[in-house]
Amino acid sequence: MVLPDVFLMAAAVLAGAAGSAYVVTVVDRPPPVVVSHVVRVVDVETVEVREGDRVSVVKLVNVAAPAADECLHAEARKLLGQLLPDGAQVTVTREGPFAALSTQDGTLVNAALIAEGLAVPTVNGIRFLAEAKEANNVAAQGLKGLHSPDVPCTLPGQVKAITEAAAVVEAQPLKAGKAELTVAADTAKTAIGLVDQLAKPGGLTWDAVAPVEQTVLLAKVTKVVPTLYRKEAELRSVVKGLK
Known part of the structure; x- marks a missing residue:
């Protein structure tokens, strides 16, 4: 059975002369979190990870990084490879079709890339958007990467x-x-x-x-x-x- 995006925790039906009403308490579904291992960095926004015998492609949430023909692409690709070397253990927190990746030391890779000025925030998710924007402020104030x-x-x-x-x-x-x-x-x-x-x-x-x-x-x-x-x-x- 496929569960909905939210769980309905309580409902009360109130009957009256004018009709009826429903009182519903809604709780957000917790984000799906799994521990995986890096297979390879595909490009500056995409990583392959292995969870058991299953390999999946992960697109970084809230990250817009330079394409191959854009300023600082090579530097962004290099940093992502350093943050996510092949075989490294990562925590994958999914948000829709995108995900946040955290290393064993707790580094949020999405924000780390932005904080060095090698990517900018994009609104394709909300759970980690605040971290992405704060990282961008750090890069801008430090005149790093794309801000330099x-x-x-x-x-x-x-x-x-x-x-x-x-x-x-x-x-x-x-x-x-x-x-x-x-x-x-x-x-x-x-x-x-x-x-x-x-x-x-x-x-x-x-x-x-x-x-x-x-x-x-x-x-x-x-x-x-x-x-x-x-x-x-x-x-x-x-x-x-x-x-």
């Missing part, structure tokens, strides 16, 4: 590259050698290319940054764009006039 301005592929990293390039080309004297001027012009062009990429927002690099912070970062870019275009044109013109 020192990682070139992150949103903060791209903005940092653009603003620093603008400062460099703005400071470049026009009375310089052809090679030096060409390098400066190419620096401006590369930064303009990054600006064009930011004109198409989306993906995990954007999801990792809070909307308010996105606005702050984009304001910095908007401020330096005229400098990049102006200086590239000036530098190209001077280079063209040099023999």
